[in-house]
Amino acid sequence: MDITHEVFNQPEPLVNYNLFEGNRALRDALKFNAPGLSTAGLLQLGARLGTADMQTHARLANVHAPELHTHDRFGRRIDQVEFHPSYHALMTEAVGAGLHGTPWANHQSPSPHVERAAGFMLFTELEPSSLCPISMTYAVTPALRGNAAIYADWAPKLTSRQYDQMLKVWRDKPGVTMGMGMTEKQGGSDVRANTTRAVPDGMDGWGQRFAVTGHKWFFSAPMCDAFLILAQAPAGLSCLFLPRVLPDGSLNVIRIQRLKDKLGNKANASAEVEFSAASAWLVGEEGRGVPQILAMGTMTRLDCALGTSGLMRQALSLALNHTAQRSAFGQPLIKQPLMRNVLADLAIESEAACALSIRLARCFDHPDDAHEQALSRLLTPVAKFWICKRGSAFAQEAMECLGGNGYVEEGGECIMARIYREMPVNSIWEGAGNIMALDLLRALRKQGAVAALAQELRAAKGAHPALDRMAAALPVRLEEMASELQARRLAQEVALALQAALLCQTAPRAVADAFCDSRLAGHWGQTFGTLASSTDFDRIIERAMPRKLS
Template identity: 90%
Template sequence: MDATHEVFNQPELLVNYNLFEGNRGLRDALKFNAPGLDTAELARLGAQLGTADMQAHARLANVHLPVLHTHDRFGRRIDQVEFHPSYHALMSASVGAGLHGTPWANHESTSPHVLRAAGFMLFTELEPSSLCPVSMTYAATPALRANPAIHADWAPKLTSRHYDPVLKTWRDKPGVTMGMGMTEKQGGSDVRANTTRAVPMGADAWGQRFAVTGHKWFFSAPMCDAFLILAQTQAGLSCLFLPRVLPDGTLNAIYIQRLKDKLGNKANASSEVEFSGASAWLVGEDGRGVPQILAMGTMTRLDCALGTSGLMRQSLSLALNHTAQRQAFGKRLIQQPLMRNVLADLAIESEAACALSIRLARCFDHPEDAHEQALSRLLTPVAKFWICKRGSAFAQEAMECLGGNGYVEEGGEGVMARIYREMPVNSIWEGAGNIMALDLLRALRKPDAVAALAQELRAAQGAHPALDRLAAVLPVRLEEMASELQARRLAQDVALALQAALLCQGASRAVADAFCDSRLAGHWGQTFGTLPSRTDFDGIIDRAMPRQASQVQ
């Protein structure tokens, strides 16, 4: 049969490249926040994540979704989730890179949280949903210190770089992961409305043991080896450690009702579960579960900001790769003036998100520093709110750069559709926008938060007139403690001021000036692609290219 046409003017896929070496914004953020950081491990990870094999695993893990098996063929209850082998390959890679536990493993780096944050961001570019148990393990491990016996037994396995998917006792596994179960049908973010009950059953080597009866509306990821949950004891809402397999080798009474059919985050199994006298052990003070959960939430919210930043970077890379090769109206798309405006606008948004996320991670590397801890209380809700809010609009604009190719599911550019479905999750999970804005108001009740922000902004004083104007009025607004009605606007302005200050200190002049001119000085429209004509489009786009071979000559 004769061919009807020749296929041409279709771009080569973005594959077999180094995600870290091509990310100038991330590398500069690391230099600013962790001078002298050894990035050799990140370079190796970036090369691994850019390979065709790893991209295939990411695709297959999202095509072949998790399957729940409540019973075996003989009718015995098993409550197990079956994953495609590619999911396990992804888990092996992320755990092998230490993304679940580097800061808790006596790592030789002086900036282990920053190092881990950069790796987490890079892995998100490849596949984000498999990182759910990785993120929860990162957040849950230090919480176990509140039960020294459990921490002594589990911490070495939780920081191990060996991934073992088999359901068996922690003693028999080279490495383990942890999940969380907090929300219930009637409460959602209002965990104080939880009805799950925990009845004391005596004490053993792990401390006070409870029998837990109730449910969890979101239980991620159900094949983890253990979970931290909230349940009502006689003293009030408490944090409990709930293993999947009990010390005697029997399955705990955790019954998976169904898996959630989500918009995105497909490779990850989120579930609804019921407990029927499940065994759990107290972690921390009885009746003080909420403060413990808030401490863990600070870390998972960091990961939400990191994850969205990584997704922004990947969608930008795909847009740049496509437009650098695709021709229309006599020249490549990336040479078209209006497209250059869109790409440059996306590039500065992506770099600003990266800069703010890595700055937040730096706070975790200095737990004894009063300034860093005050800034952490302020930055966590601000970064989670603003970066995650920007994600969906960013992905839609990047998808439009690819036209119809970006909207389809198949092929390498089908990654864009997966990114778009994934974007809303980080804004919703671990506290939606209103929760974050209200958390900011709570953080401002401590005077050291206002002082910490002022100190951060002073470091960039004189870099841009628009930033100086905002920095002069922002601390006053913070001290006045804006009402709840204005909390979102306040979170937005704090985020923009900090992003501008960071870019002025750590990014290129072209990126910093364009960000301040557009986001702060008002020379910007209400959509991407409205940067002022004086913008250094060449400098911004060249800096953002994911690999040298794709740059415009």
């Protein structure tokens, strides 16, 4: 065979490296927020997730998307979704790492939510869409306490580190997962417009049972073992527990109409379903379904911020790996002045997202601390709004660092393209940008929220003049922009101030100064790669490198 050319100046793939070991931003965020935490488990997880085998599973699970089988070959209704074996391999790893339920189990960790958050971020770098049922199981478990009998039966299975993909009654499985269904065609985020009906259908060992008839427009992870849903009961919109397999072993009447054909999130199944007198049990107080299920929504919003932060980190790592090995115009891309500006700008954005996300996770480790709970109400919508909103622009810029190699997909091997398609889901899921901005306004009206914000900013007083100016002006800005028309601008300012304060306490001076100079002092353009010439580019880029290259 004739050889027309030699392949050279192409980078080696970023594989067989430790995701945690090379992530100094995450390691420093953990030291700040959970100083007593042992990171041995995260180090082991980071090593496993960086292997070629796990990357292959991530690729195959996305290339071979879930398939819906509504009937068997004899015409019987089965409503099952078939996944590629690699999806189940990913689920086995995530469940085995405890990312779905460790904080609710008997644990020795002094900071279980922070530890779990770090693991969730690391796994997102490998493959994010399989984490949908993991996130929902994490969020649903505490909500089940609204029904003591169901919680007693299901909680041990929900925190088990054994994954079982089979469709069986809960008592015959070593571990289970949960999903949820809230939105309907006519309502979307306005769940009070739901029309699905729940008719009382007797009492049993799990309490009040209902027969549910209606639909859900987005029914997430339909192959989970059970779901929390919203339906109109006689007393109003209520939260109900709906298992796929009933206690007697028969299938519940959950009809999967179709799977969503989504932009990204390909490995995960999202469905449209209908219920025909399906059996469900009341969780919490009848007619109080929205507050009951919102507590769960708060935790999934945390995961949206964590997930986007993880995707940012992986996109940055890929960009750094490529530019360090690819030469153009006589030297490696990473040495080119303008590319260095872009890479450093992406690096400080990624670290700021990580710092804010882990700080939010710390709030969940202190449910009895008034300051932490006030901060949680404030930080949750702010972190989800700002970090997730920045994700798509971040992924596009990181993709440009790879040029055409970042845009073209060959057999699903271009991880950057998968990241780019995944970014919007976290911004949309569990309340898009406007919903988060409005939630921030509601949080600011609650007692203690403004004081909690001021306390967080006060911890970094004197670290940077631009931060001091913003912290001093923010109370007035909170009054000026406390209207719906300015809610997004307010969310942006609160997010930037908090990110700056955190970086001033956790990151090297080069990173904190570059962030404050650009995002707060205005020495920045309208796109990445516009940092001031005085920026310490070498220090920032060296800190962000995912591994040392020989």
